[in-house]
Amino acid sequence: MSCDIHLYVERFADGKWQTADKWTEEDGEKLVDADDMFYYEQDQYVFAALGHEFFAEDTGVEPVIPSPRGLPADMCPEVKGAHEEWEGDAYGETWFLLSELLGHAWSDDCEDFRDEVLPRLKAFGEPDKVRIVVWFDN
Numbered sequence: 001m002s003c004d005i006h007l008y009v010e011r012f013a014d015g016k017w018q019t020a021d022k023w024t025e026e027d028g029e030k031l032v033d034a035d036d037m038f039y040y041e042q043d044q045y046v047f048a049a050l051g052h053e054f055f056a057e058d059t060g061v062e063p064v065i066p067s068p069r070g071l072p073a074d075m076c077p078e079v080k081g082a083h084e085e086w087e088g089d090a091y092g093e094t095w096f097l098l099s100e101l102l103g104h105a106w107s108d109d110c111e112d113f114r115d116e117v118l119p120r121l122k123a124f125g126e127p128d129k130v131r132i133v134v135w136f137d138n
Helices: 044-049 053-059 077-085 098-103 108-122
Strands: 004-013 016-019 024-026 029-031 091-097 130-137
Touching: 004 077, 029 077, 044 053, 044 108, 077 130, 091 098, 098 108, 098 130, 108 130
Parallel strands: none
Antiparallel strands: 004 016, 004 130, 024 029, 091 130
C-alpha cells in the first residue's frame, strides 16, 4: 500500500480550535515529527473507517461517517499550513469529533486505533471539544 494518512489533533479552547500536536520547525517549515504523531500507520482498515473510499470498498469496514466532509473552515493555522504543503496531492479531507469516534462500532481489524489512539485523545478534553483532521496522499 502506498497511501499515507495525515492525522492532526485539535482541541476547542478559548473560543477557537487549537492544535494539540507537538510541532517543531525545520528549515522554516512547521511539522509534527513522526515520533510525535498520534497515528501514522498504513492500515487499510483504519483508512476505510476514516473515510478512504477505496479501502472502504475493499475491506467492507463501516466508515465513521458516510462520506468525507472536507476540511473544517475553523481549523487551526498549523493544520491549515500542513495541508497547504500537500495541496494538489491531498485527498479525502475530513474531520471527526472525538465523540463520533467513540460512538463508532470499530472493527476488530482497527484494534490498535481503537485501543491505543482513542484513549490518548480523551486526555485533551470533552469528546465534543476534541477532533481529528485527516487527509490522505499517495
